[in-house]
Amino acid sequence: MQRYNLIRNGSIYAVKNLKLFSYTYAFNVCSNRKTVNNMSYSAKIGPSILSSDLSCLGSECVRMMECGADYLHLDVMDGHFVPNITFGHPMVECLRKTVGQDPFFDMHMMVSRPEQWVKPMAAAGASQYTFHLETTTNPGNLIKEIRESGMKVGLAIKPGTTVEELAPWANHIDMALVMTVEPGFGGQKFMEDMMPKVTWLRNQFPSLDIEVDGGVGPDSIHKCAEAGANMIVSGSAVIGSDDPRSVIALLRTVVAEAIQKRSLDR
Numbered sequence: 001m002q003r004y005n006l007i008r009n010g011s012i013y014a015v016k017n018l019k020l021f022s023y024t025y026a027f028n029v030c031s032n033r034k035t036v037n038n039m040s041y042s043a044k045i046g047p048s049i050l051s052s053d054l055s056c057l058g059s060e061c062v063r064m065m066e067c068g069a070d071y072l073h074l075d076v077m078d079g080h081f082v083p084n085i086t087f088g089h090p091m092v093e094c095l096r097k098t099v100g101q102d103p104f105f106d107m108h109m110m111v112s113r114p115e116q117w118v119k120p121m122a123a124a125g126a127s128q129y130t131f132h133l134e135t136t137t138n139p140g141n142l143i144k145e146i147r148e149s150g151m152k153v154g155l156a157i158k159p160g161t162t163v164e165e166l167a168p169w170a171n172h173i174d175m176a177l178v179m180t181v182e183p184g185f186g187g188q189k190f191m192e193d194m195m196p197k198v199t200w201l202r203n204q205f206p207s208l209d210i211e212v213d214g215g216v217g218p219d220s221i222h223k224c225a226e227a228g229a230n231m232i233v234s235g236s237a238v239i240g241s242d243d244p245r246s247v248i249a250l251l252r253t254v255v256a257e258a259i260q261k262r263s264l265d266r
């Protein structure tokens, strides 16, 4: 019942924007892509597999891709930067063999000394290396090392870190990650008070991929989309659902509609 209501709300939102839909049909939410007004990002949903049965990670990754995920968000925790431990590059190597070369692996590196895992993660098949600004004194050098290893660069900030601290690096990275929970555990409550960071980043850097992570699901996606996030990590809301395909589709539709609206408002 709850899912039905949310989807209905999504439809009401679409009807309100019917006028926008008519003359932008060529690049509407069906293609999930727009390139007008120098904005070139799209809505992407990346399930966090942290909430899945960890003894079945390979099949869970395959299942998420089959349910329409755009990418996979893999949470690496070292028990030092965060009070929890997950897995490292050997697991990524196994997952890559299981899912094949296509799925995009966004590595959320919740580790101290992220420099030490760049090369092993690249060799294991990681697509993007998202490190925390709080963990290094030399982000510029780390960004360079990640690029030289052939991966995309993501830069994450914890709730207590200001977005102004991230800003000097924004033109040098592929994606900014605004954490919407304290990193360390899945299933926490979404922190709505992080949304001004997303809004600020979207205004300052109109083409940047902006990811939100933590407590994001059908109840919080409208806030994220309106603020300007386009890469959506969702763990328990997707993995714990009886119908992950519908949840992924709903999240993507809400974000795609917000992107389209923003492009036309400019």
Ligand SMILES: O=C(CO)[C@@H](O)[C@H](O)COP(=O)(O)O
Binding pocket: 048, 050, 051, 073, 075, 108, 181, 182, 183, 184, 185, 186, 187, 188, 213, 214, 215, 216, 233, 234, 235, 236, 237
């Ligand atoms: O990085 C983290 C937590 O530290 C996240 O990726 C969570 O694992 C997302 O799970 P939900 O909050 O959506 O359940």
Ligand SMILES: [Fe+2]
Binding pocket: 048, 073, 074, 075, 108, 213, 233
């Ligand atoms: Fe994460």
